[in-house]
Amino acid sequence: MSFASPWAWLWLLSLIPLILLHFLRRREREYPVSALFLWEGIRPDRPHFLERLRRRFDLLLLLQVLAVLLFSLALSQPFTQTQKLSGATLLVLDGSASALREGVAEAIVAHAREIIAQSAGPWAILLWADPPEILCDRTSSAAEALQALSRFRPRLSRRPELARALALLPEPWPRIVVITDNPAGITGIEVVQVPRPENLALTAFSVRPSPDGTHYEAFLRVLNDANAFKDVQVRVRTGVGEYLTSRLIPPGEEEIVILPISGVRESAFVAELGPLDSFPWDNVRYFAFSGGEVRVLWAGEEDRYLWAALRAAAPAVRVSSSPDLVVAFSAELPEEPRGAAFLVGAGTPGFPRGRLREADPIHGKAHPVLNHVSLSQFRVGKVWESAIPEDAHVILWAGDFPLLALWDGPYGRWAFLTADLRSSNLPLLPDFPILIGNILGWLLPEDPPSLLVVGEGLRLPQGFSVVVEGKEVEGLWVPEKPGIYELRRPQGTDFIAVNVPWEASSPVSSPAGALPAPPLAQVSLPLWPWVVLALLPLLLGEALLFARQGG
Amino acid sequence: MAGIGGGLGSGSAALELLTAEELFLLSRARVSLRRPRGTLLGSHLSRRTGTSLEFADHRPYQPGDDLRLVDWALYARHRRLMTKVFSREVEAPLYILLDASRSMAIGEKFSFAVKLSAALCFLAFRSGDRFGVYPFRENIQFFGKPRRGRAALVRAFSALSQLYPEGRTDFASLALWAERFREPGMCLVLSDFLAPGFREGLRALRYSRHAVAAVQILAPSDLDPQIFGEARLLDVEEGRARSLVVGRAAKETYREALRRWNRELLEACLELGVAHFLFSSAGSPMEAALILAKRWRP
Numbered sequence: 072m073s074f075a076s077p078w079a080w081l082w083l084l085s086l087i088p089l090i091l092l093h094f095l096r097r098r099e100r101e102y103p104v105s106a107l108f109l110w111e112g113i114r115p116d117r118p119h120f121l122e123r124l125r126r127r128f129d130l131l132l133l134l135q136v137l138a139v140l141l142f143s144l145a146l147s148q149p150f151t152q153t154q155k156l157s158g159a160t161l162l163v164l165d166g167s168a169s170a171l172r173e174g175v176a177e178a179i180v181a182h183a184r185e186i187i188a189q190s191a192g193p194w195a196i197l198l199w200a201d202p203p204e205i206l207c208d209r210t211s212s213a214a215e216a217l218q219a220l221s222r223f224r225p226r227l228s229r230r231p232e233l234a235r236a237l238a239l240l241p242e243p244w245p246r247i248v249v250i251t252d253n254p255a256g257i258t259g260i261e262v263v264q265v266p267r268p269e270n271l272a273l274t275a276f277s278v279r280p281s282p283d284g285t286h287y288e289a290f291l292r293v294l295n296d297a298n299a300f301k302d303v304q305v306r307v308r309t310g311v312g313e314y315l316t317s318r319l320i321p322p323g324e325e326e327i328v329i330l331p332i333s334g335v336r337e338s339a340f341v342a343e344l345g346p347l348d349s350f351p352w353d354n355v356r357y358f359a360f361s362g363g364e365v366r367v368l369w370a371g372e373e374d375r376y377l378w379a380a381l382r383a384a385a386p387a388v389r390v391s392s393s394p395d396l397v398v399a400f401s402a403e404l405p406e407e408p409r410g411a412a413f414l415v416g417a418g419t420p421g422f423p424r425g426r427l428r429e430a431d432p433i434h435g436k437a438h439p440v441l442n443h444v445s446l447s448q449f450r451v452g453k454v455w456e457s458a459i460p461e462d463a464h465v466i467l468w469a470g471d472f473p474l475l476a477l478w479d480g481p482y483g484r485w486a487f488l489t490a491d492l493r494s495s496n497l498p499l500l501p502d503f504p505i506l507i508g509n510i511l512g513w514l515l516p517e518d519p520p521s522l523l524v525v526g527e528g529l530r531l532p533q534g535f536s537v538v539v540e541g542k543e544v545e546g547l548w549v550p551e552k553p554g555i556y557e558l559r560r561p562q563g564t565d566f567i568a569v570n571v572p573w574e575a576s577s578p579v580s581s582p583a584g585a586l587p588a589p590p591l592a593q594v595s596l597p598l599w600p601w602v603v604l605a606l607l608p609l610l611l612g613e614a615l616l617f618a619r620q621g622g
Numbered sequence: 623m624a625g626i627g628g629g630l631g632s633g634s635a636a637l638e639l640l641t642a643e644e645l646f647l648l649s650r651a652r653v654s655l656r657r658p659r660g661t662l663l664g665s666h667l668s669r670r671t672g673t674s675l676e677f678a679d680h681r682p683y684q685p686g687d688d689l690r691l692v693d694w695a696l697y698a699r700h701r702r703l704m705t706k707v708f709s710r711e712v713e714a715p716l717y718i719l720l721d722a723s724r725s726m727a728i729g730e731k732f733s734f735a736v737k738l739s740a741a742l743c744f745l746a747f748r749s750g751d752r753f754g755v756y757p758f759r760e761n762i763q764f765f766g767k768p769r770r771g772r773a774a775l776v777r778a779f780s781a782l783s784q785l786y787p788e789g790r791t792d793f794a795s796l797a798l799w800a801e802r803f804r805e806p807g808m809c810l811v812l813s814d815f816l817a818p819g820f821r822e823g824l825r826a827l828r829y830s831r832h833a834v835a836a837v838q839i840l841a842p843s844d845l846d847p848q849i850f851g852e853a854r855l856l857d858v859e860e861g862r863a864r865s866l867v868v869g870r871a872a873k874e875t876y877r878e879a880l881r882r883w884n885r886e887l888l889e890a891c892l893e894l895g896v897a898h899f900l901f902s903s904a905g906s907p908m909e910a911a912l913i914l915a916k917r918w919r920p
Contacts (some may be wrong), residue, residue: 102849105859106816107862251827419864
């Protein structure tokens, strides 16, 4: 404890006259007696000095001394010093779908409260969700910041780029703390990781025709994000039938489940995973075929897997002229294709495909074409050293070499996939038809995509509408819940499948490297209000005692 | 309550002074005189002969005696005509002389005395005797002659409940009272007797042929004052004060002075044939009344 005004202790000197006056004051007490003559002739006693002192040192004097002590203490302005983290703190709370797991949101808020209590302020709080939101603008009031935490509500959408959230409060922040359950992709920023409960999830679901064209196949990827083996049941509903299977999934692993589906082609599918857990949103996933027909001119070698993935993405038909899309597989085209083109290990005179080379690990960056796709599952053995236009947008890399590039060139929209499909696992992944569907959606943007995630906005073309809870929505539509939605178009009716983002179910990545501890600041906690609070009842008691003793 | 109190009204002053339990305690006690000198018929057996049912003696038959009073059994044994003589029952008025000076206010002495007076009045009422309460200070209040009955009891209680201690004690006023009330009776003086002149007052009462009891009531603070240190002792009657440092020795000296004073009172009582009773105001007035009824045999 320190004192801001230590000279105020001089007030203690007032105790000297107080005590002197107390002992010098004549302290006779009046006693009424029945007969004074009985007291006549009695010689006064001389009680022992210490006895008189004891008699005179009464409770009132003690209270007066205490009052002067507290008064001096209050005037000296005592305070204690505590160490708190200095500088302004920006709290970024992960409000993506994964925070909806049981206990995660509460843990995030608890950590935020703790950080506010331990830092000196000012503070600001951001909700890191899609769209990001300022929960509390820069404030020096801890109470205001704590109150803003009550508005923290995670959403079912994925979280956008962290930079997009931080752009809402662009001023420089000495300290940024991200509180999340998954610190994947966060570098250079202080991260507080909250634990996640165990989870079973369907992280991918797609349906495609079998390569031999005899039936359909449902592709599912099941994640066991728990510490024990889990016996899971997978069920796919097609509208006319149900297909069941079960698997024993090792802890912390993902397994691909392929379910053959016989019968007629359906438009929408629902996959369910049992048993349900504390985050049921990712125990169900939806898939829908695109409705618009795509006329494909196939060039180069045949590939049944690519063709099956194309047919899963859209009702593709082969044509020899006037195509909507040119698909070239493992070939050198004699001339530049006109219009939309999908070059898979293929080259053109202007952009030859080069030679095969060993592929390095795959990495990419966020892009709508990669929506619903988990890159961690991709394995590519070799890539073609294709020439890529300089102004092409590379969204996937195999080491330093482009793996998937998008080019909006003078001939139309082209997509370059340089992977050698026969040396990769892509055709066997449930993500592959989704990736092909996303590429088709970029190449032929006229048709709305058939797969969306919650929070992903879709601008519907003229004449298109989506039925949401019995009402038709036109123009911009942002789905808020997973499910199968009816898409009404001039040619007929199709379906759009909306899922929670797979990132919500992805396994936890290891946290970023430890950052140097932020600087500490000494914060003074004044104690004088407590002293004054103690002084008040003391003075009251003293007044009562004084009145009781008859002044 | 009605049976015990002889029909006292519930709103009467008796209820304020004595509770139902206290009235019940007193209902079987009575104060009686060994030698009542009253003339009116009452409940006290007199030595004079009369017409009560209490047999007193025989005397030789004289012509004119009522033949019903001849003891025929005695005649059969001794062949002598003897007439039976019976005692006479007379009443004895109860006079309560109550010290109402300011010194009685110390230590609940006055309220003790008032309750004791009320209890004694009730005893007299139950015995069918006349009674009267006469407060005295520098002078005495003459509330008239003693009376019997329910109305007198209510009146006495009402007067008692309106009394308050004030003024100085002057035992000379007892002599004035004795000159006025010459009919012999039971005379109780309720006081702390902490004032000079009590001997003259008691003597005047005795000379008027009253049976007198000095009922001394002292407070615990009179007996053992809780005074220590520098004290200003204020005489409540005279207004005089004295500053004194009171310690153990001073208190012992005071207690000795009080013992000496009481010894003088006791000697005066023995000399004058006055009964002396000492009660502490911390005790029960009802208990004091029962002790008086049982142990005072004038």
